[in-house]
Amino acid sequence: MSDNSLNNLPGGFKGMSQDMGSDQTVFKGVQWGKVMMWIFLLSDTFIFSCFLISYMKGRTSTVVDWPNTSEVFSLHVNGVPVPLLLIAIMTFVLITSSGTMALAVKYGYEKNRKMCGWLILATAIGGLTFVGMQAFEWSKLIHEGVRPWENPFGAKQFGSFFFMITGFHGTHVSIGVIFLFIYSRKVFRGDFDKGKRGFFTSMKSDYVAIEILGLYWHFVDLVWVFIFAFFYLW
């Protein structure tokens, strides 16, 4: 937002019609990388939607009872089954990491290098914890006999949807964790303060990259909100 004239543009729908219709840059004040990340996330939304819609179709159209997720994903604490315990913890871990990421973006724009770096590191560790718990959940279910083609709890389609949807989400988290570690190193090293040129690009680094990384990470959290609601709770 270095362009001060941005503040004098009309906002709301009037602003939108002017941005769109004026034969000039449409997304005023939005760095191009951010727009590209949003477009990518939009396409990713469609992919996850297709998974969840096919899950809806599969679950609705089977004549066999769907497994009771409350029991399937329960953990035994002192011999007492607690429903969805692991999933609840995973949800809280992911939200926590989303919060630290949001703060990292804020401190990044304030050029607070150390806070930004530590918060990104905290986010990465949160993500790593999430993936670890997901690996535990997968191995537990596989041990109990859940396969993409069968499971002991009910409708056979359950396994394929479970592995596909949570696996695809887990892949996103894993890729995010890798990038978070890379970016925390870059922040600590001061790449974004010095405008150091990146490994793959000749362009100068800027803290807007942290916001773009944040967009991806919040999106991963966002998808989990839908998976949690539709797959685990429904």
Next chain:
Amino acid sequence: MNEIENKETVASTHKIGIYLWIWGLLFVLSFFSYMVDWFQFQGLLRWTLILIFMFLKAGLIMAFFMHLFWERYALVNVLLWPMTAIACFIGLMAAEAKYTVLTRLLYFFTGG
């Protein structure tokens, strides 16, 4: 443009309070949606509560953590209108699923 942004000429940064508030709200909403399962609400009540908490959480994340609340409408609308295509797809596949399950019930159990 938003008044908070006017103060900052370098980049869009917001007060820490708003992030902490949203963070707290997300925790509370997640806790509530977990409680839906804990108390074993069933049927329409369960589905309604799940959807309400889900959309509230998604809305908060997108609006404040992903900064859409502060973005120009040109970007917000480009991102949100394609969702109507997904809504249509959900509608189509829900109808298709009903048809599939009915034909399955018809042929598996009554033999046509």
